[in-house]
Amino acid sequence: MRRHLHTVVSSPRGDRSWSRRALQLFVDGYRTQFPDAEVTSRDTTNLPHLSLAALSAGRTPLAEHTADQAAAFALQAEIVNEVEHCSHLLFATPMWNWSTPSSLKAWVDHFVNIRTFYGAPSVLAGKPVSVIISSGGLYSEGPQSVNDTLRPWFENFFARLGATEFAFLNCDPTGPMDWGGLDPDADDAAWTKVRRQIEQRLASVDR
Numbered sequence: 043m044r045r046h047l048h049t050v051v052s053s054p055r056g057d058r059s060w061s062r063r064a065l066q067l068f069v070d071g072y073r074t075q076f077p078d079a080e081v082t083s084r085d086t087t088n089l090p091h092l093s094l095a096a097l098s099a100g101r102t103p104l105a106e107h108t109a110d111q112a113a114a115f116a117l118q119a120e121i122v123n124e125v126e127h128c129s130h131l132l133f134a135t136p137m138w139n140w141s142t143p144s145s146l147k148a149w150v151d152h153f154v155n156i157r158t159f160y161g162a163p164s165v166l167a168g169k170p171v172s173v174i175i176s177s178g179g180l181y182s183e184g185p186q187s188v189n190d191t192l193r194p195w196f197e198n199f200f201a202r203l204g205a206t207e208f209a210f211l212n213c214d215p216t217g218p219m220d221w222g223g224l225d226p227d228a229d230d231a232a233w234t235k236v237r238r239q240i241e242q243r244l245a246s247v248d249r
C-alpha cells in the first residue's frame with residue numbers, strides 16, 4: 043500500500059497556530075522520508091454540526107437511503123473515505139477549555155456513522171495515528187494533567203474505533219512563548235519539546 047498521510051487540522055489561528063506549525067514540521071519530515079507519500083488534509087474549522095437529516099442518514103443502512111438521505115450523508119461519506127484511504131492519520135488540534143474545539147468534535151460526529159462505528163467498528167485498526175496537541179498551559183504532564191479531558195477523549199475514540207498504535211505529540215505550554223517572551227527555540231520551550239517528539243515519531247513510525 044502506498045504511504046498516505048491524512049491530516050485533520052483544527053486551529054483557526056493560521057500562521058500563529060503552534061499546532062499547525064508542528065503539523066507542517068511533521069508533514070515536511072514525512073515527505074523527506076517518504077518522497078512518494080501522498081498527503082491530504084481536512085480542515086475542521088468550517089465543518090457544520092450534524093443536521094437532523096445528516097444524523098438520521100448516518101444511522102440508516104446505506105441500501106435503504108432515500109435520495110435525500112444519500113445527499114445528507116455525502117459529507118460523512120467524504121470524511122470516512124479520507125480516513126479509509128490513508129495509511130497514517132495525523133491530528134493537529136489546540137486544547138480549548140480543557141477539551142477539543144467543537145469543530146473537531148463535529149468531525150468525529152460526522153466520522154462515527156453507519157459505515158464506521160455501526161458497521162465497521164475497527165475502521166482505524168492497523169492505522170498509526172499521531173495527535174499534535176497545543177495548549178496554553180502544561181497539561182501533558184504535571185499537576186494540571188488531571189484536568190486534561192482532551193487526551194482521554196481521544197483515547198476513548200481510538201479504543202472504540204480500533205486504533206491501537208497512537209502517539210500524542212505535545213506542544214505545551216504555549217503561553218510562555220505567546221505571552222511570556224520565551225524563545226521558542228529555548229531548551230525548555232514547548233516548541234523545542236514538540237520538535238523532538240516529532241523527530242522521534244518519524245524515526246519509528248511507518249517503517
Ligand SMILES: Cc1cc2nc3c(=O)[nH]c(=O)nc-3n(C[C@H](O)[C@H](O)[C@H](O)COP(=O)(O)O)c2cc1C
Pocket residue numbers: 053054055058059060061062135136137138139140141176177178179180181216217
Ligand atoms: C477558546 C480558547 C480556549 C482555550 N482553552 C484553554 C485551556 O483549556 N487550557 C489551556 O491550557 N489553554 C487554553 N487555550 C489556549 C490555547 O490552548 C493555546 O493558545 C494554544 O496554543 C492554541 O493552539 P494553536 O496555537 O494551535 O491555535 C484556549 C484558547 C482559546 C482561544
